[in-house]
Amino acid sequence: MAEIAQDMTTRRVRHGSSIGQPLTRSEGPLKVTGQARFAADNLPPGTLHAALCVATIARGRVTHLDVAAAEAHPGVVAVMTPDNAPKLAQHPDEKTNPFCFRLDLLQDSAVRYANQPVAVVIARTLEAATEGARLLAPAYETEAPRIGLDAADPFTPPAIGVGQPPEEHHGDVEAGLSAAQSRIAATYETAAQYHNAMEPHAAVASWEGDRLTLHMPSQGMAIAQGRLAGLFGIRPQDIHIESPFLGGGFGSKGLIGGPQVLACMAARLVGRPVKLVATRPQMYGPMGHRAPTRQTLRLGTDADGRLTALDHHVLTASSTFDDFFEPSGGVSHTLYASPAISVRHEAVRLDTGTPLFMRAPGEASGSVALESAVDEMAIACGVDPLEFRLRNYAEVEPISGKPFSSKALRDCYAQGAERFGWAGRSKEPRQTRDADGLLVGWGMGTATFPALMFEAQARAEIRADGTGTVEIGAQDMGQGAWTALAQIAADGLGLDLDRLTFRMGSSDLPNAGIAGGSGHTATAGGAIHAAGQAVIGKLADLATNDPASPLYGAGNAGVIARDGRLIRRDDAERSERFEDILARAGHGAVEATGKASADPAAKQTYAMHAHGAVFAEVKVDPDLGQVRVTRLVGAFAAGRVINPRLVTSQYYGGMIWGVSFALHEHAAMDPRTGRFLNDNLGEYHVPVNADTPAMEAILVHEEDAHVNALGIKGVGEIGITGTAGAIANAVWHATGIRVREIPITLDRLLG
Amino acid sequence: MSIPLRLTVNGEPRDLILEDPRVTLLDALRERLHLTGSKKGCDRGQCGACTVLVDGRRINACLALAVSLDGAEITTIEGLAARDGGLHPVQAAFIAHDGFQCGFCTPGQIMSAVGLIREGQAGDDPERIREGMSGNLCRCGAYAGILEAVRDASSDMQREEAA
Numbered sequence: 019m020a021e022i023a024q025d026m027t028t029r030r031v032r033h034g035s036s037i038g039q040p041l042t043r044s045e046g047p048l049k050v051t052g053q054a055r056f057a058a059d060n061l062p063p064g065t066l067h068a069a070l071c072v073a074t075i076a077r078g079r080v081t082h083l084d085v086a087a088a089e090a091h092p093g094v095v096a097v098m099t100p101d102n103a104p105k106l107a108q109h110p111d112e113k114t115n116p117f118c119f120r121l122d123l124l125q126d127s128a129v130r131y132a133n134q135p136v137a138v139v140i141a142r143t144l145e146a147a148t149e150g151a152r153l154l155a156p157a158y159e160t161e162a163p164r165i166g167l168d169a170a171d172p173f174t175p176p177a178i179g180v181g182q183p184p185e186e187h188h189g190d191v192e193a194g195l196s197a198a199q200s201r202i203a204a205t206y207e208t209a210a211q212y213h214n215a216m217e218p219h220a221a222v223a224s225w226e227g228d229r230l231t232l233h234m235p236s237q238g239m240a241i242a243q244g245r246l247a248g249l250f251g252i253r254p255q256d257i258h259i260e261s262p263f264l265g266g267g268f269g270s271k272g273l274i275g276g277p278q279v280l281a282c283m284a285a286r287l288v289g290r291p292v293k294l295v296a297t298r299p300q301m302y303g304p305m306g307h308r309a310p311t312r313q314t315l316r317l318g319t320d321a322d323g324r325l326t327a328l329d330h331h332v333l334t335a336s337s338t339f340d341d342f343f344e345p346s347g348g349v350s351h352t353l354y355a356s357p358a359i360s361v362r363h364e365a366v367r368l369d370t371g372t373p374l375f376m377r378a379p380g381e382a383s384g385s386v387a388l389e390s391a392v393d394e395m396a397i398a399c400g401v402d403p404l405e406f407r408l409r410n411y412a413e414v415e416p417i418s419g420k421p422f423s424s425k426a427l428r429d430c431y432a433q434g435a436e437r438f439g440w441a442g443r444s445k446e447p448r449q450t451r452d453a454d455g456l457l458v459g460w461g462m463g464t465a466t467f468p469a470l471m472f473e474a475q476a477r478a479e480i481r482a483d484g485t486g487t488v489e490i491g492a493q494d495m496g497q498g499a500w501t502a503l504a505q506i507a508a509d510g511l512g513l514d515l516d517r518l519t520f521r522m523g524s525s526d527l528p529n530a531g532i533a534g535g536s537g538h539t540a541t542a543g544g545a546i547h548a549a550g551q552a553v554i555g556k557l558a559d560l561a562t563n564d565p566a567s568p569l570y571g572a573g574n575a576g577v578i579a580r581d582g583r584l585i586r587r588d589d590a591e592r593s594e595r596f597e598d599i600l601a602r603a604g605h606g607a608v609e610a611t612g613k614a615s616a617d618p619a620a621k622q623t624y625a626m627h628a629h630g631a632v633f634a635e636v637k638v639d640p641d642l643g644q645v646r647v648t649r650l651v652g653a654f655a656a657g658r659v660i661n662p663r664l665v666t667s668q669y670y671g672g673m674i675w676g677v678s679f680a681l682h683e684h685a686a687m688d689p690r691t692g693r694f695l696n697d698n699l700g701e702y703h704v705p706v707n708a709d710t711p712a713m714e715a716i717l718v719h720e721e722d723a724h725v726n727a728l729g730i731k732g733v734g735e736i737g738i739t740g741t742a743g744a745i746a747n748a749v750w751h752a753t754g755i756r757v758r759e760i761p762i763t764l765d766r767l768l769g
Numbered sequence: 770m771s772i773p774l775r776l777t778v779n780g781e782p783r784d785l786i787l788e789d790p791r792v793t794l795l796d797a798l799r800e801r802l803h804l805t806g807s808k809k810g811c812d813r814g815q816c817g818a819c820t821v822l823v824d825g826r827r828i829n830a831c832l833a834l835a836v837s838l839d840g841a842e843i844t845t846i847e848g849l850a851a852r853d854g855g856l857h858p859v860q861a862a863f864i865a866h867d868g869f870q871c872g873f874c875t876p877g878q879i880m881s882a883v884g885l886i887r888e889g890q891a892g893d894d895p896e897r898i899r900e901g902m903s904g905n906l907c908r909c910g911a912y913a914g915i916l917e918a919v920r921d922a923s924s925d926m927q928r929e930e931a932a
Contacts, residue, residue: 216874
C-alpha cells in the first residue's frame with residue numbers, strides 16, 4: 019500500500035491551516051532520487067517480458083503470423099494470438115456502461131486501425147520478446163482505409179462527449195445573422211493529437227488463481243477493476259491495482275488500455291507474472307487520442323459590437339467501431355452572451371483507434387475556434403478584442419439562462435490585461451517589429467472549463483496517540499494529489515501534516531472515482547473532508563457528553579478541531595487534546611468514512627465553470643514564417659486554491675499545452691495506408707524547454723459557496739483553453755495573416 | 770552467447786554477464802541491475818528520460834549498447850544524493866522550484882542538468898539553459914520550474930566549487 023511520510027526537512031510547513039499553503043510536493047524527494055516506483059519499475063520474481071506485435075495496416079484482417087519463427091527464437095516462451103488467447107467471459111466489444119470502450123484483445127483476426135495489437139510475444143527477456151514480435155511478420159488481407167474528415171459521410175451522433183446532446187439551440191440564429199450589422203463566417207481545422215504522456219502505458223500482471231495483482235498507471239482504478247472483472251469473469255475485489263504514481267495521464271489512462279488487458283491475458287496464458295510496456299509508436303492507436311475537427315463559426319453583431327447570433331458547427335470523427343465524439347461546441351454554450359446560439363455536432367467514422375478524453379476534451383479544440391472567430395468578429399466591428407469580450411460578457415449562462423455559481427472573469431480580464439500591458443496594443447496588424455526585425459503580435463483569449471464533480475469515498479481515523487490516518491484510492495498523475503489531498507485531510511482532522519499518515523494510489527482503498535475532468539481535488543477532497551468531519555463529530559460526541567471533559571455540554575455551541583485538539587467554538591480557552599478524549603473514553607481509535615458527489619440541487623440552479631483570460635505575445639520571422647511565443651500571461655479564477663504552488667504549475671502546464679495546440683501538435687497519417695507518418699516523439703512535436711515562453715499565471719481570488727463543500731472548481735485543464743486561441747490571434751496581429759488550420763506552421767504563413 | 774561486462778555504477782563495481790548483445794545500457798540498468806530510476810519514454814533517444822552520465826558526460830542510455838561500455842563509469846539518478854541521503858543541489862532545486870509534476874522525466878532532467886552545469890554550459894543565461902535542456906521532454910510542462918531550478922543549482926554548485 020502506497021504511503022508517503024511527510025518529510026519535513028524539505029518542506030515548508032506552517033502550523034495551523036494547511037489548505038492554501040504553497041507546500042512543495044510531498045512525494046518530491048522520491049521523484050528526484052529515482053525512488054518513486056512507476057508501474058514498469060516493478061519486476062516480481064519470475065517475471066516474463068511481453069512485446070506487442072501491431073498491425074501495419076489500418077483496415078482488413080491478419081491472414082498469417084509466422085508463429086513458428088517467433089517460437090524458435092531463443093528466449094521466447096509463448097506467442098499469444100487469436101488461436102490461443104484466453105477466452106474472455108465477456109466479449110471486449112460488449113459495452114456495459116458509458117465509460118466502457120471497445121478493446122482489441124485478440125478475439126479475432128480483424129484489423130480496425132493501424133498499430134492495433136495482433137499478437138503478443140512472451141519471453142525471458144525484453145530483447146527476445148521484441149525480436150519475437152518482429153519475426154511474426156504478419157500477412158494481411160487489406161482494404162482501403164478511410165482517413166480524414168472527407169473520407170466518409172457525416173451523420174449526427176446520438177450523443178457527444180459523455181451523454182451530452184449533439185445539438186443545442188437558443189433563439190433564432192438565422193434571424194440574428196440577418197439582422198446583424200456586421201457578420202463573419204469562418205472555418206477552422208484542428209489536427210488529431212495524441213496524449214503522449216511521458217510514461218508509456220505499462221502493466222505488470224500476476225495471477226494467483228482467480229486473483230489478479232496489477233501494477234498499472236491508472237486515472238481510475240475502480241473503473242479498471244470493473245472492466246477487468248467483466249472481461250475475466252472474476253470479482254472486482256479480487257483485482258488489486260497499484261498505481262501510486264502515473265507518469266502523466268491527460269485522459270489516456272482514465273480507462274484501461276487494450277495492451278494492459280493483454281498483459282493480464284498473457285500472464286494467465288503462461289502462468290507467470292508478465293510485464294508489458296507499450297513502445298512509443300504503439301501508443302498511437304489503442305490508447306485514444308483527440309479527434310480532428312473542422313469547425314465553422316458564424317457570428318453577427320449589432321452596431322455596438324454586441325452579438326446578435328452565434329452559430330457553431332463541428333465536424334469530428336470517431337472510429338468505425340466505437341463512439342467518442344469530441345464535444346467542441348460546448349464552449350459556445352457558456353462563454354459569450356448572445357440572443358441566439360446554435361451548436362451542432364456531426365461526425366464521420368474513420369479507420370483509426372477510438373478517440374478519447376484528452377486534456378480539456380471539447381473545450382480545447384472548441385476554444386481555439388471560438389476565440390479565433392471572436393477575434394475576427396471584433397476586428398470586423400473595429401472593436402478592441404478585450405473590449406469586444408467585455409461588451410459580450412455573459413452575466414448568466416447563455417444557453418441555459420442559469421446564474422453562475424461564481425464568475426470572476428472580469429477580474430481575470432482586468433488583472434491579466436494590466437500585467438501584460440494590453441492597453442498598449444496597436445489596433446492594426448503587422449505594425450510592430452523588434453530589434454531583430456521580427457514581427458511582434460499580441461492576442462488574447464478567454465479560458466473556460468466546467469467545474470465537475472464525480473463520486474468518491476474516503477476513510478479517516480484518529481488514534482489513541484492523537485495522530486491520524488486518511489485513506490482514499492485517489493490517483494496522482496502529476497497534478498499534486500499526494501500533497502493537496504493531504505492538506506485537505508490535515509485540515510479535516512485538525513492535525514498538522516506531520517501528525518497525519520496519508521495513503522492513496524491503491525485500489526484496496528476507498529474508491530476515489532476518476533482523476534479527470536479537473537474534478538479530482540474537489541471530489542476526492544470532498545470525501546476526505548467529509549470523512550474528517552465525521553471523525554471529529556464522533557470525537558466531539560465523546561467529549562461533550564463526558565462530564566470530565568472541559569468541553570462537557572458544548573453540544574449546542576459546537577467545537578472545532580485544530581492543532582490536534584477539540585476547541586469550544588465560543589470559548590477557545592476550553593479545549594482538549596484528541597488523545598485525552600480517547601484515553602478517558604477507553605477507545606483505541608475513532609474511525610469514520612465520508613463521501614462526496616455533485617449536489618443535484620446546485621447543478622439544477624447554477625451554471626458552474628472556472629474562467630480565465632490569457633494574453634500572448636508572439637514573434638514571427640517575416641522571411642521564414644517561424645513563430646515563437648515570447649510571453650504568456652494567464653489570469654484564472656477557479657474557486658478555492660488548495661496549494662498555490664501546485665496550482666500555478668497546473669496553469670503553466672495547461673498554457674504550454676496551449677502553445678503545443680497552437681503551434682506544434684499534429685498527428686499526420688498517410689491517407690493511402692492509414693498509417694502514421696510521425697508516431698514518435700521526434701516527429702510528433704511537443705514543446706521543449708526552448709519553445710517555452712516567459713510565463714506568468716495570476717491566481718485571481720474567487721469564492722464559491724455553491725460548487726461544492728470546499729469551494730474548489732478545478733485547475734487541470736483550463737490553462738489549455740484560451741491560450742491556443744490567444745496565440746492564433748497574436749499570429750494574426752503580428753502578420754496580418756489569419757491561419758485557420760491549427761497547428762499554425764510556417765508553411766501556412768508563407769503560402 | 771555470454772558476454773562478461775564490468776561497469777562502475779554509482780561508484781560500485783558491478784559485474785554482469787549478458788546473454789544478449791542487444792541489451793541497451795538502459796535495459797541493463799533497469800531490468801538487470803534493478804536501478805529503475807532511469808526511465809524509458811521512447812527508447813530511441815527522442816525524450817531524454819533515460820539520461821545518465823557515462824564517464825561524466827550525459828548520454829541517452831537507451832541509445833547505448835551495454836556491451837560497448839565495458840569499464841565505463843556510470844552515474845544514475847540513484848547515485849546523485851549523498852550517502853547520508855542529503856539531496857544534490859540540483860535535486861533540492863527541482864523540489865523547491867516545482868520543476869516536475871508527474872516525475873517521470875525528472876531523473877533524466879536532473880541528470881541532464883547536472884551534466885549541463887558540469888560542462889560549464891549553464892551560466893545564468895536563461896536562453897542557454899533552455900536550449901541545453903531541450904533534449905529532455907516534459908509533457909506536464911514543468912519547464913519554467915526546471916529553468917529556475919537549473920539556474921539556482923548552477924550558482925549553488927559554482928559557489929561550492931569556489932569555496
